[in-house]
Amino acid sequence: xxxxxALAGGExxxxxxxxxxxxxxxxxxxxxxxxxDAVAKAQDAVTTARGAVATAGRAIEAGAVVTVTDATGTTxxxxxxxxxxxxxxxxxxxxxxxxxxxxxxxxxxLEALRxxxxxxxxx
Numbered sequence: 001x002x003x004x005x006a007l008a009g010g011e012x013x014x015x016x017x018x019x020x021x022x023x024x025x026x027x028x029x030x031x032x033x034x035x036x037d038a039v040a041k042a043q044d045a046v047t048t049a050r051g052a053v054a055t056a057g058r059a060i061e062a063g064a065v066v067t068v069t070d071a072t073g074t075t076x077x078x079x080x081x082x083x084x085x086x087x088x089x090x091x092x093x094x095x096x097x098x099x100x101x102x103x104x105x106x107x108x109x110l111e112a113l114r115x116x117x118x119x120x121x122x123x
Contacts, residue, residue: 063080 067076
C-alpha cells in the first residue's frame, strides 16, 4: 500500500501518527485473542477453585488432622467420622411454664413486633 509511506514521510517511523494508528489497529485486531486467553484463564481458575472446594468437602467428610503447639510441645490428633450413633433416649419433661406477659418483653422486642403503618382507609 502506498498511502502509508506517503502520509508518514517514509516507512518505519515510530512516533508519527500513521505508525501509532497502525499499532492501535494491530492491538484492536489482536484484542479477540487477548480476550479469548483471558476467558480461558478465568475458566481454568474456576475449574481449579471448584476442585479445591470439592477436595475440601471430601477432607471434611473423611475427617481432619488437628495440630496444637503449646509450651509443652506439639500434639497431633486425627479426627475421623465414624458411623452415626443410635438415637438417645428422650429426657424428662420439664415443668409447665407461665404464659408470656406484656411485662416480660423489653421495649426493643415490643417495637420489633410492630409492623409498618398501613394506608388510611376512607369510606
